[in-house]
Amino acid sequence: MFDKKTKSLTDVLGKTNRIVEETIIKGDIISQADFRLDGALIGNFSSKGKLVIGPAGSVIGEIICQNADIEGRFEGKLKIEDTLNIKASAIIIGDVTVGKLSVEPGAVFSATCIMKPNATQGAANDNE
Numbered sequence: 001m002f003d004k005k006t007k008s009l010t011d012v013l014g015k016t017n018r019i020v021e022e023t024i025i026k027g028d029i030i031s032q033a034d035f036r037l038d039g040a041l042i043g044n045f046s047s048k049g050k051l052v053i054g055p056a057g058s059v060i061g062e063i064i065c066q067n068a069d070i071e072g073r074f075e076g077k078l079k080i081e082d083t084l085n086i087k088a089s090a091i092i093i094g095d096v097t098v099g100k101l102s103v104e105p106g107a108v109f110s111a112t113c114i115m116k117p118n119a120t121q122g123a124a125n126d127n128e
Helices: 009-013 119-126
Strands: 017-019 024-026 029-031 035-037 040-042 045-047 050-053 058-065 067-070 073-080 083-086 091-098 100-103 108-115
Touching: 035 045, 045 050, 050 058, 058 067, 067 073, 073 083, 083 091, 091 100, 100 108
Parallel strands: 017 035, 024 040, 029 045, 035 050, 040 058, 045 058, 050 067, 058 073, 067 083, 073 091, 083 100, 091 108
Antiparallel strands: none
């Protein structure tokens, strides 16, 4: 009767992990929550949430997450389940797999890009 699923503190408080400028991490980051990176990551990043790479941020490695906003530099493999927003100040080099892609004018996007088909959109097109 009183069996309620307890929420994690991240769900309750809506906190975002943050790595500040001039911090360098060599290794892998695995997070269930949203993440903001203004420092540098040399390694891989995995999250079920959103990743924001700030203007001073950089990543060399592989990123797997739900959504991402990139203002800084990325080099490697990006796998974004939903939406990737590339801001005007961003530099992207590598391989990108996304659900949806938004690129602002001025961004450097030197990558191979695969957009995964939307299952509901494909089903609607089959009926035509």
